[in-house]
Amino acid sequence: MSRIPPHSVPRRAGTAVAGPAGHAVPAPAAAAVPAAGPGGPALLERDGAADPAAGTAFVVDALAPLFRLLGDPSRLSIVxxxxxxxxxxxxxxxxxxLSPSLVSHHLRLLRGARVVRGVRRGKQIFYTAADDHVRRMIxxxxxxxxxxxxxx
Structure with a gap:
């Protein structure tokens, strides 16, 4: 069995990695991410006031891949x-x-984006919209x- 080099294994920011001679070396810190509150990501503050553009940019960056995913006619028909x-x-x-293998491939992507969810019943998995947000949006x-x- 081959060994995976330590630099190719993903790790959480701030965790130690093995340095020379096996000594622990702190990992570099990750970029700061806005804190999420009950209503979603916190808006960044500028001069004590919330900056709606910063929150909008965060939402746009999160929504663009979702709409790109749903932009495929095959995936949208599956939804x-x-x-x-x-x-x-x-x-x-x-x-x-579509072929069952292609449907399974698309379902894997849709599950990853939390658009659909699977529930096992016996040997089969049944897929449905992940939540009411998805249903209402579509x-x-x-x-x-x-x-x-x-x-x-």
Whole structure:
């Protein structure tokens, strides 16, 4: 079995790493991240006032990959199938016309982004929207597309 070099193993900031002769050396500190409160990430302060632009930048940076993920028609169709009921991979594949292996690949990405969640029942895993936020967002966007005229 080969050994993984210590510099290729991810580690938490501030944890010690092995230095020369096996002595512990403190790891470099990570960049500061805004603290999260009950309402989400804290806004950075400038001159004692909250800076909404800093909070907006944080949200935009977090939302862009999510919208990029949902921008793929195959993944979006999978989310639509899972939106209001728990569905297994074979049913999703049948409903979308995608292969089960491709559906599984997309589900892995959607689970990682917390868009869907899986619940095991016996030997199968059934997938559904992760929470009401996801359901409302997709339903609202569907409603927006249906009721807004294309040429304005």
């Amino acid at each position: 639509f199938v899972c939106l209001h009921e728990a569905v297994c991979v074979s049913e999703i594949a049948r409903a979308t016309g 339903d609202d966007m569907r409603e927006h597309v249906v009721e807004c005229p294309q040429d304005e």
